[in-house]
Amino acid sequence: MKCLFALTFLALAGQGFAADDATIQKGEKVFDYWCATCHGPGNLPGTVALQTKYKGAKPALLSERTDLIPPVTKTFVRKGVSIMPFFRKTEISDADLDALAAYIARNNKAPTR
Amino acid sequence: MPPPGVNAKDFSDALKQFEEAVGKEWVFTSDEDVALYRDAYSPFWGEPEERVASAAVAPYTVEQVQAVMKAANEYKIPVYPISTGKNLGYGGSAPNLSGSVVLDLKRMNRILDVSERNHSALVEPGVSYFDLYRHIQERKLKLWVDVPDPGWGSPVGNSLDHGGGYLQPMYRNHFDSHCGMEVVLANGDLLRTGMGAMPGAQTWQQYKFGFGPWIDGMFSQSNFGVVTKMGFWLMPEPDAYLTGTVSVPKYEDLIPMIDILTLLENSGISNGMPGLGSPILGGFMMPQRAPEVTEMLQKDGVESASLHKYAQDRGIPFWSCTVKFYGPEKAIRAQWEYAQEKFSAIPGAKFKDDEFYKFPLTPDQFNKVHKPEMGIPSLEMFSIGARSPYNPTPGQGHIWFSPIIPRTGEAVLEANKVFAKAAKDFGLPLLSFSLPTTYWMRSFIFLFGFPITHDIATNKKNRETFKQVVRVAAEHGWGEYRTAPAYQDAVMDTYSFNNHALRRFHETVKDAVDPNGIISAGRYGIWPKHLRETKA
Numbered sequence: 001m002k003c004l005f006a007l008t009f010l011a012l013a014g015q016g017f018a019a020d021d022a023t024i025q026k027g028e029k030v031f032d033y034w035c036a037t038c039h040g041p042g043n044l045p046g047t048v049a050l051q052t053k054y055k056g057a058k059p060a061l062l063s064e065r066t067d068l069i070p071p072v073t074k075t076f077v078r079k080g081v082s083i084m085p086f087f088r089k090t091e092i093s094d095a096d097l098d099a100l101a102a103y104i105a106r107n108n109k110a111p112t113r
Numbered sequence: 114m115p116p117p118g119v120n121a122k123d124f125s126d127a128l129k130q131f132e133e134a135v136g137k138e139w140v141f142t143s144d145e146d147v148a149l150y151r152d153a154y155s156p157f158w159g160e161p162e163e164r165v166a167s168a169a170v171a172p173y174t175v176e177q178v179q180a181v182m183k184a185a186n187e188y189k190i191p192v193y194p195i196s197t198g199k200n201l202g203y204g205g206s207a208p209n210l211s212g213s214v215v216l217d218l219k220r221m222n223r224i225l226d227v228s229e230r231n232h233s234a235l236v237e238p239g240v241s242y243f244d245l246y247r248h249i250q251e252r253k254l255k256l257w258v259d260v261p262d263p264g265w266g267s268p269v270g271n272s273l274d275h276g277g278g279y280l281q282p283m284y285r286n287h288f289d290s291h292c293g294m295e296v297v298l299a300n301g302d303l304l305r306t307g308m309g310a311m312p313g314a315q316t317w318q319q320y321k322f323g324f325g326p327w328i329d330g331m332f333s334q335s336n337f338g339v340v341t342k343m344g345f346w347l348m349p350e351p352d353a354y355l356t357g358t359v360s361v362p363k364y365e366d367l368i369p370m371i372d373i374l375t376l377l378e379n380s381g382i383s384n385g386m387p388g389l390g391s392p393i394l395g396g397f398m399m400p401q402r403a404p405e406v407t408e409m410l411q412k413d414g415v416e417s418a419s420l421h422k423y424a425q426d427r428g429i430p431f432w433s434c435t436v437k438f439y440g441p442e443k444a445i446r447a448q449w450e451y452a453q454e455k456f457s458a459i460p461g462a463k464f465k466d467d468e469f470y471k472f473p474l475t476p477d478q479f480n481k482v483h484k485p486e487m488g489i490p491s492l493e494m495f496s497i498g499a500r501s502p503y504n505p506t507p508g509q510g511h512i513w514f515s516p517i518i519p520r521t522g523e524a525v526l527e528a529n530k531v532f533a534k535a536a537k538d539f540g541l542p543l544l545s546f547s548l549p550t551t552y553w554m555r556s557f558i559f560l561f562g563f564p565i566t567h568d569i570a571t572n573k574k575n576r577e578t579f580k581q582v583v584r585v586a587a588e589h590g591w592g593e594y595r596t597a598p599a600y601q602d603a604v605m606d607t608y609s610f611n612n613h614a615l616r617r618f619h620e621t622v623k624d625a626v627d628p629n630g631i632i633s634a635g636r637y638g639i640w641p642k643h644l645r646e647t648k649a
Binding site (some may be wrong): 010033038039042043045046048049052053076080082083084085086087088089090091 | 139141145146149150151153154155169173198199200205206217219241243260265322422480491492493495498500501502505507508509511
């Protein structure tokens with residue numbers, strides 16, 4: 001947890017402008033390719049797991065979340081959690097990950113970068 | 114940290130040559146980047162024995178692979194090729210030998226050919242089943258890919274590791290359904306197998322054997338070369354799909370039920386992957402087991418006379434078998450009818466029509482079906498270990514114990530006795546009764562998941578138990594078909610006919626084709642000479 005707090009702090013410090021549309025679109029593509037197979041709608045492992053974890057307090061679909069700031073998303077993608085493995089840079093490059101995190105954060109009230 | 118036996122200068126010189134070959138940004142050396150090559154499902158997670166890479170290099174072309182291999186050979190750098198690196202539960206993207214440089218072929222993701230007339234494809238190692246499926250869908254080709262579960266691995270990697278899928282038997286065995294390879298050897302030389310060995314041959318994906326010894330098998334579950342292209346046979350999209358279930362009343366009926374199933378499969382009548390079940394014992398895809406059945410099972414095991422009487426009194430069948438058919442509607446309806454005739458030889462056999470689909474599926478059907486049985490890749494399989502109402506505190510993955518057993522009812526019953534006893538002896542959660550999986554046509558395979566945790570003591574205990582069950586299985590003549598690097602030596606040890614003649618042969622080949630022992634040292638229990646000597 002400690003590490004997530006530190007990241008949150010960094011993110012706030014780094015806040016500025018929202019990601020542009022092209023980045024978000026690119027991020028959506030990365031999401032559809034790498035994440036939607038587990039986190040898309042339906043009886044998929046990521047969606048069911050997050051439904052079970054939050055019991056509706058947060059959307060089960062990652063793409064509908066408004067609380068995942070980019071550093072948090074990035075940490076999960078590079079560290080994994082439970083049965084979700086981490087992803088190598090030949091799969092999701094740093095640039096792709098920036099876009100992916102911006103896509104997930106696109107509806108956040110707080111900063112998207 | 115340089116690889117074992119390599120000095121810092123040679124390592125840095127080799128890395129420089131790798132950079133020259135593939136570009137600086139595709140050689141990964143920082144701790145942070147190299148950590149991404151850890152096996153997410155490692156049974157050694159966080160222990161000193163965890164197998165970790167020293168660096169990774171990601172070529173984009175065959176020529177780059179050749180250049181990397183030449184440099185690695187010159188500096189004697191151990192390399193460990195991976196294709197998509199998604200072989201989770203069987204090692205993922207981590208090497209057998211700590212300190213190896215992972216040769217990450219993910220960027221080589223070209224689909225070089227898909228032929229709708231020949232029903233075949235030629236792909237590079239970085240192509241995933243999803244990629245190939247999407248490529249076919251976008252072009253509206255009437256072709257199905259036999260996908261494993263989960264489907265984000267690569268046809269090349271999965272078939273080289275002897276993976277399996279769900280369609281017709283000739284496609285279900287992914288190595289069997291390949292046709293032709295291209296391989297980079299340890300010295301950087303380039304080889305094509307089958308008809309690919311003839312310049313200008315137009316039948317690389319049509320005839321496997323070419324001329325002379327067929328050596329493709331030597332590049333599977335091994336470390337003799339780096340496969341950079343592979344051809345595959347694809348299944349023509351069928352008109353329709355039909356499944357029906359036969360259930361039989363008595364415990365002993367398992368034996369004739371399986372014999373009839375085998376006859377139907379080996380004659381090509383039932384051509385989908387059959388599913389075995391037990392309505393009385395319950396389990397996967399079956400009704401839940403009644404509490405009193407659990408009690409009887411715990412008391413007297415599956416042979417309990419009171420359990421048999423309980424089932425008979427209530428008319429609950431002991432066993433069931435779902436048979437599946439792909440083909441023209443008229444033909445598969447007739448095949449199902451014929452199957453029912455055959456199963457009727459078992460007194461009290463009952464039949465039920467299950468699914469029937471025509472293709473393409475409607476969106477509703479698409480959401481409902483077990484996708485791999487329709488050649489559709491999916492990651493739904495991960496639900497088994499993921500958090501859910503049934504599994505509120507999920508683990509960190511799994512590893513499979515997967516012995517091959519004879520395709521008879523007797524063997525299934527005996528294996529259950531043996532594994533139940535082993536579970537008791539080794540303090541594993543008691544398996545009530547397991548039915549084998551039917552990937553392969555001619556044999557059965559049991560699949561037991563061992564959980565992976567991030568708790569070192571638990572993992573240690575599970576590793577010991579795993580080796581014990583491998584040994585127990587081997588005592589009965591049942592061998593693993595595939596295993597994670599952590600257990601490859603232990604499993605190879607059980608294939609010991611004539612003082613390990615097979616392994617000695619592998620070692621002779623290894624020393625001849627890879628004299629510096631640089632490719633995937635230790636993979637599938639094959640160690641190069643210099644490491645055999647230090648091990649001994």
